[in-house]
Amino acid sequence: MESARESLARPMALSIGDSLVAIEIDTSLYGLDAIFRASYRFTDRCYIFLARIPEAPTLVAITLMAKHPTADLRPLVGEICNELIDQQIRLALSKEVGPLRELIVAQAFAEGNLLDAQRDDGDYEGDPLGIGRSR
Amino acid sequence: MHSEMTETTKAILSELAAADNGSCKLPIAQDLYPEESLAVAIEAFALYCDVEIGGATLALHMRAEHRRESRKIIGSFLSFLLDSAAHIRLRAEAER
Numbered sequence: 138m139e140s141a142r143e144s145l146a147r148p149m150a151l152s153i154g155d156s157l158v159a160i161e162i163d164t165s166l167y168g169l170d171a172i173f174r175a176s177y178r179f180t181d182r183c184y185i186f187l188a189r190i191p192e193a194p195t196l197v198a199i200t201l202m203a204k205h206p207t208a209d210l211r212p213l214v215g216e217i218c219n220e221l222i223d224q225q226i227r228l229a230l231s232k233e234v235g236p237l238r239e240l241i242v243a244q245a246f247a248e249g250n251l252l253d254a255q256r257d258d259g260d261y262e263g264d265p266l267g268i269g270r271s272r
Numbered sequence: 273m274h275s276e277m278t279e280t281t282k283a284i285l286s287e288l289a290a291a292d293n294g295s296c297k298l299p300i301a302q303d304l305y306p307e308e309s310l311a312v313a314i315e316a317f318a319l320y321c322d323v324e325i326g327g328a329t330l331a332l333h334m335r336a337e338h339r340r341e342s343r344k345i346i347g348s349f350l351s352f353l354l355d356s357a358a359h360i361r362l363r364a365e366a367e368r
Binding site (some may be wrong): 151152153154157159161169170173174176177180184185186187188189190191192193196197198200202204206 | 277278279280281282284285286288289291292298299300301303304305328343344346347348350351354355357358361365
């Protein structure tokens with residue numbers, strides 16, 4: 138078996154040959170949801186295993202194992218790091234605009250106006266918005 | 273991320289590098305892979321390998337007739353496990 142070597146070009150990655158690579162991710166930067174989503178995106182290209190690291194509880198190791206023993210997985214390290222950023226931003230945005238998105242979807246399927254129930258119920262004689270009132 | 277890799281990561285790499293030998297022992301964390309995900313993966317691969325869970329360790333042993341394809345089976349087991357765990361997370365998120 139080849140011995141493990143740390144790549145100088147990518148110091149965060151450790152590989153055995155080209156077909157087995159591991160990176161350690163700090164969960165204070167990337168949440169578990171982002172780690173799962175990013176890992177899942179690569180399951181068509183390699184086998185993936187996630188592990189907690191008892192000696193460093195904030196770290197999670199992502200290990201990539203090639204589906205074919207001669208495949209070179211090292212280029213995937215950069216890709217998975219970018220994917221982690223992408224997924225973390227998506228989750229942050231989703232948290233930020235999630236309630237607004239839910240309201241838009243709910244309004245699209247609702248019969249009345251969800252923000253102002255009276256707005257669509259009134260008629261011109263009642264003039265609930267006071268449009269006809271002189272200023 | 274750290275330039276110094278931990279011993280756990282090195283051990284995982286060594287175990288997976290030897291996956292062609294027909295067995296593999298990996299650390300398993302409950303918050304990453306809940307019991308339900310392990311149960312479905314073990315059931316799905318029961319024809320191909322025996323799985324032992326001892327504390328925080330998962331040990332896979334290929335059945336003799338499948339030992340030649342052990343890398344593929346171990347890898348597929350891990351992907352299946354990740355898939356199950358991801359679905360459980362998504363389901364929990366939707367229920368929140």
